[in-house]
Amino acid sequence: MHLDDRDRKILEVLQADSRISNADLADQVGMSASALWRRVRAFEDAGLIARYGAVLDPEVAGLGFQAVVHVQLTRHKSEKLDEFVRAIQTRREVLECYATTGQADYHMRVICADLKAYNDFLENFLFRMEAVESAQTNVILRAIKKDAAILP
Amino acid sequence: MHLDDRDRKILEVLQADSRISNADLADQVGMSASALWRRVRAFEDAGLIARYGAVLDPEVAGLGFQAVVHVQLTRHKSEKLDEFVRAIQTRREVLECYATTGQADYHMRVICADLKAYNDFLENFLFRMEAVESAQTNVILRAIKKDAAILP
DNA sequence: GGTGAAATTTTAGGTGC
DNA sequence: GCACCTAAAATTTCACC
Numbered sequence: 158m159h160l161d162d163r164d165r166k167i168l169e170v171l172q173a174d175s176r177i178s179n180a181d182l183a184d185q186v187g188m189s190a191s192a193l194w195r196r197v198r199a200f201e202d203a204g205l206i207a208r209y210g211a212v213l214d215p216e217v218a219g220l221g222f223q224a225v226v227h228v229q230l231t232r233h234k235s236e237k238l239d240e241f242v243r244a245i246q247t248r249r250e251v252l253e254c255y256a257t258t259g260q261a262d263y264h265m266r267v268i269c270a271d272l273k274a275y276n277d278f279l280e281n282f283l284f285r286m287e288a289v290e291s292a293q294t295n296v297i298l299r300a301i302k303k304d305a306a307i308l309p
Numbered sequence: 310m311h312l313d314d315r316d317r318k319i320l321e322v323l324q325a326d327s328r329i330s331n332a333d334l335a336d337q338v339g340m341s342a343s344a345l346w347r348r349v350r351a352f353e354d355a356g357l358i359a360r361y362g363a364v365l366d367p368e369v370a371g372l373g374f375q376a377v378v379h380v381q382l383t384r385h386k387s388e389k390l391d392e393f394v395r396a397i398q399t400r401r402e403v404l405e406c407y408a409t410t411g412q413a414d415y416h417m418r419v420i421c422a423d424l425k426a427y428n429d430f431l432e433n434f435l436f437r438m439e440a441v442e443s444a445q446t447n448v449i450l451r452a453i454k455k456d457a458a459i460l461p
Numbered sequence: 462g463g464t465g466a467a468a469t470t471t472t473a474g475g476t477g478c
Numbered sequence: 479g480c481a482c483c484t485a486a487a488a489t490t491t492c493a494c495c
Contacts, residue, residue, distance in 0.1 A: 158369070168365065171362070171363035172362050172363050172365065173362060174360060174362065175327065175361045176327075176361045178490090179490070179491095180489080188462075188463090189462070189463050189464080190463095190490090191462080191463070191465095191491085191492080192462050192463070194491070194492090195462090198491090203369060204369050205365060205366060205370060206363045206364070206365060207364050207365060207366045208325070208326060208328075209328045209361065209362070209363050210323070210324050210325060210327050210361070210362065210364055210456075210458075211320070211323035211324050211327045211358045211360075211361050212324075212358070212359050212360050212361070212362055213320065213324065213357055213359060213458075213459045213461070214356055214358075214359045215459055217310070217356050217357045217359075218357060218459055219461060220459065220461065223407075224409075225407065225409055225416045245453050246453065246454055249460040251457065252457045253452075253455050253456070253457060254452070254453040254454040254455075255375075255450075255452055255453065255455075256449070256450045256451040256452075256453060257377055257449055257450060258446075258448040258450065259445060259447035259448075260447075261447065264416075264447060268459065293411065294410075294411070295409040295410055295411035295413065295416060296409060296410040296411075297407045298407075298408045298409060298410065299407065299408040300405075300406070300407050300408075301406040301407065301408060301417075302397055302403055302404075302405055302417075303405050303406075303407075304362075304405070305404045305405060307365045307367055307370055307404070307420065308401040309370035309371060330469085330470065331470075331471070340480075340481085341480070341481050341482070342471095342482095343473090343480090343481075343483090344480055344481070346471080346473095347480095350472090463494105463495080464493105464494085464495080465493095465494090466491105466492090466493090466494105467490105467492085467493100468489105468490080468491075468492095469488105469489080469491085470487105470488080470489070471486105471487080471488070471489080472486090472488085473484100473486080473487090474483105474484085474485085474486100475482105475483085476483085476484105477480105477481090477482090478479100478480080478481080478482100
């Protein structure tokens with residue numbers, strides 16, 4: 158899918174504020190509302206825009222603790238790995254989790270109400286899984302950048 | 310701000326799909342459209358819903374390479390640190406960046422078109438900054454979970 | 462790509478429980 | 479606090495040029 162400068166501008170604005178009206182966005186980009194709407198529809202049909210979602214403020218939601226966790230898995234049993242993957246996907250505390258190269262097998266970002274809740278997450282969930290060999294917690298002190306837009 | 314089960318359900322649905330109509334969401338939650346609308350408005354006013362945004366698919370956008378990068382800074386000069394922070398905030402490749410405890414001073418997730426583009430990011434940007442002592446790249450092989458909703 | 466109009470949704474306001 | 483009703487305003491959506 159080929160994108161011109163207007164397309165990129167449209168996508169940048171929509172990532173920051175998808176509630177903007179077609180007319181206002183059309184003005185910003187310099188085209189008519191219907192032409193703009195057709196482009197946006199094309200992005201949706203192509204799957205470039207996967208969805209539209211509300212973005213919450215974790216602090217206001219009462220979730221004041223975040224950490225980046227490095228996880229090493231045990232080197233046995235693929236069914237234990239599947240169990241790990243499924244468990245991660247269902248745990249609300251895990252916001253993102255990636256299989257990576259390097260020292261850690263997985264990197265994940267975890268959010269909790271406080272340190273006590275995080276300790277509970279570790280003791281009663283993560284360290285109880287057979288697939289988990291070890292995990293290192295890196296507490297997030299400050300966000301330099303977050304929820305940033307993808308700029309194609 | 311106190312939240313009941315309905316509030317949590319509303320927030321969960323809106324994070325996954327903010328384009329749903331008030332009437333449909335009201336049906337799912339089991340309340341009238343006007344009552345639902347007042348709750349959503351309250352979330353926005355309280356800042357719990359910070360914004361609404363489009364979520365792009367990186368693959369479709371032609372961005373096929375991602376990595377988690379650990380960064381250590383040099384122990385001198387706070388103005389170099391400020392320069393680092395500002396540079397990170399303006400670089401499109403950096404999707405998120407957190408100051409953390411642990412071995413690395415910063416954890417960030419970076420996205421690029423391909424390995425070549427990532428090499429360019431390292432050579433011509435990250436390693437050129439005086440504040441950066443060292444950086445370890447952890448290539449993302451697979452996403453177990455991403456763009457997950459916050460569940461208050 | 463633009464114009465215009467129909468269809469739908471949003472955003473209120475008011476009433477009573 | 480919620481449900482229900484009503485209606486104006488705004489927005490989305492689409493046929494046609």
